[in-house]
Amino acid sequence: MELDRSDEEILSGEYGETRRVMLEILIALGKVYGAERLIPVSSVQVSGASYKTIGDAGLEWLNGLDARAVVPAFLNPIGMPRDDWRDMGIEDHFAKKQEEILDAYRRLGISLSCTCTPYYHNIVSYGDHLAWSESSAVAFANSVLGARTNREGGPSALASALIGKTPEYGLHIMKNRLPDLVIGVDDPSATKDWGPAEFGALGYIAGKEAGNRIPYFRGIRGNRDRLKALGAAMAATGAVALFHVEDITPEARVPFFKNSFSIEGKESITIPVSDVEAVFSDCEVNAVAVGCPHLSEDELRTLAGLLSGKKVKKEFFVFASKEMIDEHEDLVGKIEASGAHVYADTCMVVSPATDRLGSVMTNSGKAFSYLPAMCGVIPRLGTIEECVRVATE
Template structure:
């Protein structure tokens, strides 16, 4: 890799041992993937934030580092809401260790608004180079915004935050962002919900694997795109997708689809994922809810009382900017929690079956929570949760 003078100084240890180690990590990644240089980034999003996933050794490693982030950076969801962990029923011992993880990141200058939707917090523009790590955030940034990021591992994203750069390979390069197959949706999607698009993503991710799909036959809005991409990232390894006439690169770039495999998806393939099974909890917000999603939930819960644990997850910034909506939701007995989500909180492991409205959650809940997952629309989640 070709390094500039400032990068050479960092590599020589002139900016401290931690930054030296972080740049060594980035250079090693770059060499593995054939990067010729590093590229400056606008922001970073760091995973490996829940004590449930990183454990004691991860905490020890974080505590050994001594540097500050040089670009705006935020954390992925952690294992509990920082301000309401007791209300959520988090074990005090876990809470203490989780707080130590957050403090370690905060000491490194990482923003501690812990969310998988960092695009709701800070403006991200078409063409921006990023170092984001959470799969649904990466998908949204690349596909819906048209920014450029690979799916970084937690240490790689942290290294990029502390150095301000990331290896320029993969999806940072325009030639690597072209479609690799076509998925043609043969269904009437006019009245589809976020859950329907999540189910499509659940199925399409398995078809695409790690290829970049170009999807035709759909007209999703931004929340539906979020659900679609999150699910494809969960069941496949889709970090970028294009939707004909919708996503920015599909609009700006006349892709040549000649010779690409085309896979047709029928409505029946999606509908079979909507199985009616008994559940003992409802969880919405994977990825974290947008303001519009919170408003819809509040509208549907007016005058109702929940009959089982009903969790809603959103970033603290979105909650703070929509307090009246959140208050309306919580009058029903449902709870809106920041910082965490259903797949990284140990609290969710107490349930046998969880109803979700997300294709990503449908994929992750069985493995991360050891529970059966049932997908349904927001309306169906509210109906089941208030019966």
């Protein structure tokens, strides 16, 4: 692999043992995938932030590192809110360990912006090279924003934060971003009335078909919240890190794409609308949780309107980034007036608070996929309107 002078100096130990080891991680990763060089990244998102997922072994590894991030870097959701974790039912031992993990990342120069939707608060431009790790954030950055990132693991993302580079392979190379699977629905007109939950259900099915391939959707229409839900679900049931939507997503409109990609000869599948509808079930649940990925401003406003004048009768968990919550205290106040709780920094999947619930209704195809294995609960998928109805009846 081609290395520049600064890389060689890091490898020789001139900038400390931690940075030397981190660069070795990136070089080894690059060699596995045939990268010829390292390229600078404009930002990094680091996973492995919840004590629930990394445990004592991960904490010990973090505490052994001695360096600081050289590019803007931030965290994935952690296992609890930083402020009101007791209100969420988090035990003292878990909280102590989680705070130690945050202290370790703070010492490494990682911003404690703990969210799966960093694109709401960090400037990401078309064509930017990133090293992001959370699956739904990777799908959104690649697909909806037209940035370029592979689906990084926790160690490789942290290495990129401390070095400022990533190996140039995979989705950093334009020719590797072309679709190899065409997906449609049997009644495209139906998608005009779909919200994020239906797009999440479509993604739940499509991800299983796509695996780690790059899908190209034809005949669907969706705004950013709907595409966020689509990509998040596909990343959960498959390993989709990039998708394109005909005439909508940015790369599907550029000349290179139009000149290099043809649906002729590509594998094509059609998903029946009835299959999407069948993902929605009807069973009793003990709690309701929304915000996986974290809610946008529009989603907060919709929820606030739906809960206006209502009182919840089941536990209702709402997840958003701390930045989003602080920017929209009025909407948060309206939501919490119903008895629902809005939590920052964490989510229903990586927090132990969900494990005790038994059964949960959500509007997220991603959560619907992850909740059984990661939290041991029975999930039910519904629209945001259905979630509010179930929580308040």
